[in-house]
Amino acid sequence: MKLFAAGLLLSTSVVALSGCTATSSSGPTGRAVEERATVKVTNASSKRSVGIDYALVDINSSLLAYASETTTEAGLGSLGSSRSGAPSLPLGAGDIIQVAIFESQAGGLFIPADAGSRPGNYVTLPEQTIARDGTISVPYAGRIRAAGRQVEEVQAEVEDLLSSKAIEPQVVITKVSSKSAQVAVLGDVNEPTKVQLTDAGERVLDAVSEAGGLKTPNAETYVTVQRRGRTARVRFDKLLANPSENIYVAPGDTIIAERERRTFLAFGAAGTNGRFDFEEENLTLGEGLGKAGGLLDSRANPAQVLLYRQAPRKLLVSLGVDVSKFKGDDIPVVFRADLRDPAALFAVQKFPMQDKDVIYISNSDSVEIIKFLNLVNSISSTASGVSSDVVSTRDSIKDL
Structure with a gap:
């Protein structure tokens, strides 16, 4: 028993002494950042929870039947x-119009008896712009409201106003340009x-x-x-x-x-982490995984391919999910695909992605064991930086 304890102590000491290579860091530790902060606003009281409730939904054939509902728009x-x-286009202020007045015979108000040969018994008034107050001016008819009215209405009113002065007047109003x-x-x-x-x-x-x-x-x-x-x-x-x-x-x-660039994020045990453009009109989860380089054989857990999204409440209700604990029309949802199931590959090829989706591929449980074994096997003979790494090791153990 004493021999085992001595061996364990020796192994621990050797790991600590090799800290400069086995536990190297590219920046400050989380504990150092926390200790040196002037003001702390943390989630310690809620067991480090971010405080966002979400639903976990497995991707299966039942979900695919409602997948199109996640992309609906009012339009x-x-x-x-x-x-x-x-829509009808009534006259409006700023429109430029032209008024032509016809009489049935010469000798009337607009066509004199000695007019001689002419192409027709009518007179064309100069073009005019409908005023800001919405009126136009017609000789012997006065100011007439035109804005907001159809051309036919204004023509009829002008004819009525001229009927006692001209010979069977007929009026034609033409829009030259319609600014309104x-x-x-x-x-x-x-x-x-x-x-x-x-x-x-x-x-x-x-x-x-x-x-x-x-x-x-x-x-x-x-x-x-x-x-x-x-x-x-x-x-x-x-x-x-x-x-x-x-x-x-x-x-x-x-x-x-x-x-609006349509993008998604990929993190975790994917071939490539980062932001990716959709590029295509429609993109499925399977195609998104392909853009991100697929799953890493050495790290990924195929049973835990996760997609984070804000999904409409009605989708979850249609799936039979209890949404009583959630507020609002959009609910945070994690969709999970188990790619160990051969049929899941068909499902991810039909599951549509949306703008700003987040794909996260979890590490396999065995990866954590491998990390520990790599830590033990990376022991070196150098002793520089031992004191600081012993402290880091101690603090890391406290965080576990």
Whole structure:
């Protein structure tokens, strides 16, 4: 027994003496950082918990049936149906119009009896801009409110006002330019501009086309439509694929194209750790693992491939998860894939990833044993730095 104790003490001493190579560090230890802090705001009272509750959900065939629900968006359809028809374009302040007045015969108010040969019994008034107060001026009819009214309404009122002065007057009002019926297209387009709307009706893609199209990748660009205090947006590739999102634009709308890089993070026992771009329109968990270099054979635990995400509450409810302990519409969820199961490889190829997902691959339990054995086997003969490493070893043991 004494011989065993002496051998254990000798082994411990040798490990401590070899600290300069076995326990080398590229920076200060966690304990040193904590001890030298002027002010500490820690989670010691809650057993070092961050304080964020989350749900753990295994990726299986049942989850795949609801996977599409994790990527739903309200889209532009919330502003109006694409089948409701083009919006009407009433006259507005700033519009330039031209008024033509016809009479049934010469000798009336506008066509004199001695007019001679002329192409028709009408007179064309000079172009005029609808004033800020929304009115126009017509000789012998006076000031007439035009803004906010359809062309036909204004024509009828002018005819009625001239009926007692002209011979069976007929009035035609033509829009020369419509400053009040414009849509601004801004952001990541080639030629930001204002698009003048026509009675034919322009849709979102028409307006983007008038602005020269996008200068950013479709899958990374969101189109936002602002309308009378309301806002809706959709990713451009979904706008292209779903006609119901390509709604009619209305006067005063603002369309903004913005690029948002879609990325995910990979940590742990992956081939490469870091941030990765989606690059494709759709990316699955299996493809994300491939981008990150897959699992390291020497470290990874294939049964603990984890994906961190904020998932909608309704998804968890549909899966039968008790969400009574969570607040809000988005719930932190860790999705787990067990790649020891051959069928799981099919599942990860169908499970869609989302922007800002985090993939974490846990170490195998055997890795910790290997770390300890490497520590023992890396004993060297040098004794420099022994005192500091003994302290570090002692503090590390306290933290266990």
